[in-house]
Amino acid sequence: MAATRSRSKLLWDVISYVVLVGLAFIAIAPIVWTFLTSLKFEEDIVTRTMQYIPxxxxxxxxxKLWNQSGYPVLVINSLIVTTTTVLLCLLTGTVAAYAFSRFQFKGRTQLMxxxxxxxxxxxxxxxxPLFIIMRQVGLLDSTIGLAIAYTSFLLPLFVWMLKGFFDAAPKELESAARIDGTTRLGAMFMVVIPIARNGLLATCVFVAIAAWNEFLFALMLTTSQGSRTWPVGLQLMVGEFQLPWGMLAAGGMISILPVIVLFAIVQRAMVAGLTAGAVKG
Amino acid sequence: MATLSINSVRKSFGAVEVLNNIDIEVEDGGFLVLLGPSGCGKSTLLAIIAGLENSSGGDILIGDKNVNDVHPKDRNIAMVFQSYALYPTMPVRRNIGFGLEMRKVAPKDREAAVQRAAELLQIEHLLDRKPGQLSGGQRQRVAMGRAIVRNPDLFLFDEPLSNLDAKLRVEMRTEIKRLHDRLGTTTVYVTHDQVEALTLGTKVAVMKGGVIQQLADPETIYDRPANMFVAGFIGSPTMNFLKGTLEQGDGGLVLRHAAGTLALAGLQQDVAGFVGREVTAGIRPEMLDSGDGPASLTGVVDVVEPTGPDTMVIASVGGQLITARLGPKDRPRPGEPLTLTVDTTAINLFDPVSGNRI
Incomplete structure (x- = not known):
């Protein structure tokens, strides 16, 4: 009996590890492959026999990418768009999420x-529709316009995520703060937001990554080098008669750097934020 | 310091009425306890006094100022919450001084005030810790420090001792009483613990279903409860209710119950209108003693519960269970017959139909 049980447990372990390793491979292999490609000479990339390790x-x-293709401008544009998107979400979404979390008003459920x-x-x-609106208000082909477009579909996510973190902060704390002499908004800024700090950070990182990587809107709403973001710029390097694999791979590697750095900095806070409220105490 | 007047305060959530015409006056320096089971509306009333909730009608006056439309921050009150509600991101020092900080008190004066409050509560050594590093009792003290540091007109306590273990609860209860004696600030204290209510209050309001059942000083509440709900809610073990018929005997009134009669000499009530009718006699367990006397009950011992200083004996008197608080040496055995003498001066008679004291 015991032997069978331990054998079936072993079998399960083996199966789960195979599945996990398989998934990890699928996730990591393209990045490794891109990295290796970015380090190869052009003539080593397209070869008769596959060269795995250069x-x-x-x-x-x-x-070449940095000096000749205008890639720095693309990265800077992306940074501007991402920062503006996060700021817009932060300014409007935080207050909205707080209102959803704390007030019972008419139409609250419908609005959510x-x-x-x-x-x-x-x-x-x-x-x-967004294209037409942006053209009419003159925000087409501008980083601000793109950031507003991103905000339009990232804000709901931001508000819903943040509402969860605000819900987890006990209401008695605000009551205490209001009796101690703050206004409602004061209580939010001085007491609730410091508590929900990790959640706020996690939500911001989420929005930032989504804005940083976005391609479709950027492709449609920008037309010139002056406001294009890096995903569009990379795509436009693919010409009719040339496919600069090496430069594309290098561009890919550079563009995931900010995401990696961001994660490295806020990883602890983010994990704490995402699991907050999951365990009481 | 100030008086507190609660005038015809009502509160309803939709169709549900949680407070029904509450009228309470608290004198300057008084200690009002709102006592009742959960859901009786006592916490809602406290939130209305604090200004955290709006009433549906009626007035709240602190001193002689109507505060209906005054923000909580401008009512000059301080509140201690059941969960303590300490700001987790701030050290104890800033937690206590937060109210002063918001009121723009100079840092030097603030520091001095925090120090004084901390000394009073013996928490000076904790000032630089975060609330997460404190034990339950320490958090409780910090919460009280935050309340007293501002010298408010009114202290509000919302079940402050419920989260503490039994021993600490008794300690902190004494501490609160000492603090009130020393500072003399008008206080409203919400609890469901009748011992806290009786030990702390100068005035106790027993509430049920949004209605005040009785508003009186603790002695009156204990000795002459207004109805059977108050009688049953106050006291541990709870008051015995013995059903019977009130009759005019040879030597005075008697209660005829299932297992005989009980002479009611020395009764403190005017019950003339109830002679010949069904009544319920409320007898506190400590009004019973073993042995025979002019007024006595006989029954059979059912359960014996020694508690140390007392022995609780539950006996069946004509089918009705009666609890008696006997001396530590009294140890009857289950199944034995038992005679209990009754102190009839302390009996309360209730109308079994309305539940009210006759």
Whole structure:
């Protein structure tokens, strides 16, 4: 009996490890492959026989990308768009999430549902109306316009996530703060937000990554080098008669750097934030 | 310091009425306890006094100022919450001084005030810790420090001792009483613990279903409860209710119950209108003693519960269970017959139909 049980447990362990290793491979392999490609000479990339590990290494792709293709401008544009999006969400979403979490007002449920419904439409559906609106208000082909477009579909996510963190902060704390002499907003800034800090950080990182990586809206709403973001810029490097694999790979590697750095900095706070409220205490 | 007047305060959530015409006056320096089972509306009333909730009608006056439309921060009150509600991100020092900080008191004066409050509560050594590093009792003290540091007109306590273990609860109860004696600030204290109510209050309001059942000083509440709910809610073990018929005997009134009669000499009530009718006699367990006397009950011992200083004996008197608080040496055995003498001067008679004291 005991032997069978331990054998079936072993079998389960083996199966779960195989599945996990398989999934990890699927997730990591493309990144490793991109990294290796970015270090290869152009003539080593397209070869008759597959070369997994490059026999010689070069940083030429990175240098060429940075100096000749206007990639720095793309990265800076992306940074501006991402920062603006996060700031917009932070300014409007925090107050909205707090109101949803704490007040019972008419139409509250409908409004929250509305926020969710916006997320249910495919992005493609919103692009054409957004394009027309942006053209009419003169925000087409601008980083601010793009940031506003991102906010329109990231804000609902931001508000819903943050509402969860605000819900987890005990209401008695605000009562105490209000008796101690703060206004409602004062209680939110001085007491609730410091408690929900990790959650706020996690939500911001989430929004930042989504804005940083976004491609479709950026492709439609920007037309010039002056406001293009890096995903669009990379895509436009693919020409009719050339496919600069090495530079594309280098661009990919550079663009995931900020995400990795961001994660490294806030990882602890983010994990704490995402699991907050999961365990009481 | 100030008086507190609660005038015809009502509160309803939709169709549900949680407070029904509450009228209470608290004198300057008084200690009002709102006592009742959960859901009786006592915490809601406290929240209305604090200004955290709006009433549906009626007035709250602190001193002679109507505060209906005054923000909590401008009512000059301080509150201690059941969960203590300490700001987890701030050290104890800032927690206590937060109210002063918000009122723009100069840092030097603030520091001095915090120090004084901390000394009073013996928590000086904890000032630089965060609330998460404190034990339950320490948090309780910090919460009280935050309340007293501002010298408010009114202290509000919302079940402050419920989260403490039994021993600490008794200690902190004494501490609160000492603090009130020393500071003399008008206080409203919400609890469901009748011992806290009786030991702390100068005035106790027993509430049920949003209605005040009785508002009186603790002695009156204990000795002459207004109805059977108050009688049963106050006291541990609870008051015995003995059903019977009130009759005019040879030597005075008697209660004829299932197992005989009980002479009611020295009764403190005017019950003339109830002669010949069903009544319920409320007898506190400590009004019973073993042995025979002019007024006595006989029954059979059912359960014996020694508690140390007392022995609780539950006996069946004509089918009705009666609890008696006997001396530590009294140890009857279950199944034995038992005669209990009754101190009839302390008996309360209730109308079994309305439940009210006759």
């Amino acid at each position: 026999s010689r290494i070069t940083f030429e792709n990175y240098v 549902l509305g926020y969710l419904v916006v997320r249910m439409f495919p992005a493609v559906l919103m692009i054409i």
